[in-house]
Amino acid sequence: MRLITKATLLYLFIMSLVFSLGGVITYQTVMKAVARETGYSLAQNMYLLEDAIREGKPLDALQSSKTQITKVTSFQPSDTVYNFSDTMAMHPYWKRLEPHRKLTVTRKVDTAYYRFNMIDVFLETDDVSEGVISVMTRLFFGLGLALLLCSFLISSWLFQPFQKTLQKIKGFNLKNNEIISFENTSTKEFKQLNGFISQMTDKAQRDYVSLKEFSENAAHEMQTPIAVAKGKLELLLESSSLQEEQLPLIQSAQAALSKLSKLGQSLSLLTKIENNEFTVKETTDFSEVVEQSAMTFRDICELKGLTLKSEIEEKVMLSINASVADILVSNLLKNAVRYNITNGWVNVILDKKQLIVENPGNPPNVPTNQLFERFRKSNQSGGSLGLGLAIVKKICEVNQLQVDYVFVEGIHRLIVKFPL
Amino acid sequence: MKLLVIEDEKALADNIKSYLSTNEVICEVAQNYQEAVAKLNVYSYDVILLDIMLPDGNGLDILHYLKAEQSEAGILIISAKNSLDDRVAGLELGADDYLTKPFHLSELNARLKAIYRRRKFQGFTEIKFNEIAVDTNNHEVSIHGKQLELTVKEYELLLFFISNKNRVLTKQTIAEHLWGDNVDFLDSFDFVYQHIKNLRKKITAAEGHDYIKTIYGLGYKFHNN
Numbered sequence: 001m002r003l004i005t006k007a008t009l010l011y012l013f014i015m016s017l018v019f020s021l022g023g024v025i026t027y028q029t030v031m032k033a034v035a036r037e038t039g040y041s042l043a044q045n046m047y048l049l050e051d052a053i054r055e056g057k058p059l060d061a062l063q064s065s066k067t068q069i070t071k072v073t074s075f076q077p078s079d080t081v082y083n084f085s086d087t088m089a090m091h092p093y094w095k096r097l098e099p100h101r102k103l104t105v106t107r108k109v110d111t112a113y114y115r116f117n118m119i120d121v122f123l124e125t126d127d128v129s130e131g132v133i134s135v136m137t138r139l140f141f142g143l144g145l146a147l148l149l150c151s152f153l154i155s156s157w158l159f160q161p162f163q164k165t166l167q168k169i170k171g172f173n174l175k176n177n178e179i180i181s182f183e184n185t186s187t188k189e190f191k192q193l194n195g196f197i198s199q200m201t202d203k204a205q206r207d208y209v210s211l212k213e214f215s216e217n218a219a220h221e222m223q224t225p226i227a228v229a230k231g232k233l234e235l236l237l238e239s240s241s242l243q244e245e246q247l248p249l250i251q252s253a254q255a256a257l258s259k260l261s262k263l264g265q266s267l268s269l270l271t272k273i274e275n276n277e278f279t280v281k282e283t284t285d286f287s288e289v290v291e292q293s294a295m296t297f298r299d300i301c302e303l304k305g306l307t308l309k310s311e312i313e314e315k316v317m318l319s320i321n322a323s324v325a326d327i328l329v330s331n332l333l334k335n336a337v338r339y340n341i342t343n344g345w346v347n348v349i350l351d352k353k354q355l356i357v358e359n360p361g362n363p364p365n366v367p368t369n370q371l372f373e374r375f376r377k378s379n380q381s382g383g384s385l386g387l388g389l390a391i392v393k394k395i396c397e398v399n400q401l402q403v404d405y406v407f408v409e410g411i412h413r414l415i416v417k418f419p420l
Numbered sequence: 421m422k423l424l425v426i427e428d429e430k431a432l433a434d435n436i437k438s439y440l441s442t443n444e445v446i447c448e449v450a451q452n453y454q455e456a457v458a459k460l461n462v463y464s465y466d467v468i469l470l471d472i473m474l475p476d477g478n479g480l481d482i483l484h485y486l487k488a489e490q491s492e493a494g495i496l497i498i499s500a501k502n503s504l505d506d507r508v509a510g511l512e513l514g515a516d517d518y519l520t521k522p523f524h525l526s527e528l529n530a531r532l533k534a535i536y537r538r539r540k541f542q543g544f545t546e547i548k549f550n551e552i553a554v555d556t557n558n559h560e561v562s563i564h565g566k567q568l569e570l571t572v573k574e575y576e577l578l579l580f581f582i583s584n585k586n587r588v589l590t591k592q593t594i595a596e597h598l599w600g601d602n603v604d605f606l607d608s609f610d611f612v613y614q615h616i617k618n619l620r621k622k623i624t625a626a627e628g629h630d631y632i633k634t635i636y637g638l639g640y641k642f643h644n645n
Contacts (some may be wrong), residue, residue: 227522231435303611
């Protein structure tokens with residue numbers, strides 16, 4: 001729900017409470033005032049009657065349907081107090097019971113005591129409550145309408161800078177390296193908000209760039225020391241004083257260095273793909289890339305005693321950077337060769353819709369889709385870096401390709417689906 | 421062969437110098453752009469080994485300089501970056517080859533010698549190693565003057581051995597030389613043995629001497645004794 005809708009609803013709710021309470025208070029105030037006024041008028045009439053009694057008019061002439069005067073001889077002291085009460089009495093014209101105000105008091109006129117019983121028609125409670133409700137309802141609707149108009153103005157004009165800020169944040173992408181800039185606003189809170197967001201995004205962007213540079217530089221910078229170490233080991237191999245059992249030590253040190261170097265290169269490649277450094281759009285003859293890779297790997301397959309079969313449809317064109325396409329295909333083939341069985345095979349099928357690389361192998365220890373995660377390996381102790389499929393996944397993501405890994409009936413099958 | 425190594429990392433330059441310096445190779449080192457240009461002004465070199473990332477200037481500037489000077493030296497670029505941009509830019513500016521760090525010194529040696537042969541003898545060269553003669557122009561090998569039928573890989577293997585004679589070559593080095601980066605994922609390089617065995621067989625069948633010595637558990641050495 002929109003903020004403004006919420007605020008309006010809340011306001012309407014509070015307003016209805018206030019108006020109901022106001023209605024009750026108004027009703028009571030009006031009733032009190034009317035009662036007081038009716039009382040005054042009853043008392044006034046009584047004084048007139050007292051005057052008439054003094055003038056000697058007979059009591060009977062003064063009696064009416066609304067006034068009863070009786071001469072009394074004995075009374076309680078409390079009876080001399082004005083006693084106002086509500087009562088129902090027959091209305092002389094309407095011929096029905098109506099609420100009346102009644103005054104009962106014993107008064108001394110000259111030397112005698114008279115008991116006055118006077119009633120006067122009283123304002124009907126229904127009329128008062130109806131009146132109050134009608135006024136309150138009109139006020140409520142009037143205010144509600146004003147409120148809606150206000151909220152419309154607020155959302156369309158007052159909240160405009162806020163909406164714009166939201167749009168800017170929505171369109172913000174850390175990787176685009178665009179500086180987020182806000183229009184000037186005269187509202188202090190929005191100014192602050194924009195300021196905070198600018199600061200935050202600037203910081204995030206700076207951190208992102210430095211992290212990116214760091215991972216790229218780290219990968220490059222580590223290559224030189226590795227080259228130095230590898231060279232030293234090679235020089236060590238040349239020295240004639242080495243014992244035979246020392247040679248394998250040097251060799252495994254060299255292998256570890258190669259792995260370290262490869263790790264740096266793979267991570268830097270992942271970073272580069274992630275940073276969209278290969279998004280230069282070109283159309284690549286994917287058939288040729290696959291053909292080339294298959295040729296290279298056919299050789300390697302033979303060395304490992306594997307057979308490589310390929311069915312490659314010609315002229316499959318994809319919008320992907322050629323070297324990235326090459327990395328994609330060779331990573332798939334490397335995987336197929338590495339996780340094969342003795343005297344196994346690798347099958348490469350390319351058509352207009354998809355590329356399939358399949359090979360027999362042992363069942364994976366982890367769910368196949370998890371093998372796309374970095375450093376996730378089916379065999380944790382193996383010599384692989386665990387980055388090959390992560391790179392495949394990343395390349396596919398960036399190039400709108402869909403990659404799936406299935407393992408059915410002893411066959412590993414990697415499918416790269418092309419966009420239609 | 422006169423070689424200039426332009427490399428800012430002293431330890432790496434030292435490695436290269438001590439590995440390559442033989443009776444046949446004179447190796448000098450320049451550690452920055454200024455030093456390199458100063459040396460290039462005075463002396464002439466057969467091959468220049470150039471690190472593309474130098475502290476005081478891009479290595480590509482040296483390529484520009486050499487091109488302007490119409491230098492005849494062969495150029496091998498080494499770089500920690502394997503990005504295609506550098507490689508393409510380097511090769512377009514007249515570099516002969518490109519090697520990514522970290523490299524095997526034996527691989528570097530083979531590449532430098534190949535550049536030297538191409539430059540010095542305009543591609544027409546015959547390498548002789550006792551009774552073995554390799555015609556690098558036509559990719560032909562003969563023993564005692566009799567032509568030897570070799571596969572591409574066997575030819576490359578033999579050339580690699582001769583370029584690195586009397587040096588220890590590990591199976592990994594040989595595998596990477598023959599199959600490039602694509603074999604780095606394999607856990608064992610024992611398949612190299614098959615090619616060595618075939619090459620050995622062909623050489624001995626042609627009454628050549630078996631120069632390939634197996635170093636158990638490590639690799640091979642092509643040596644003359």
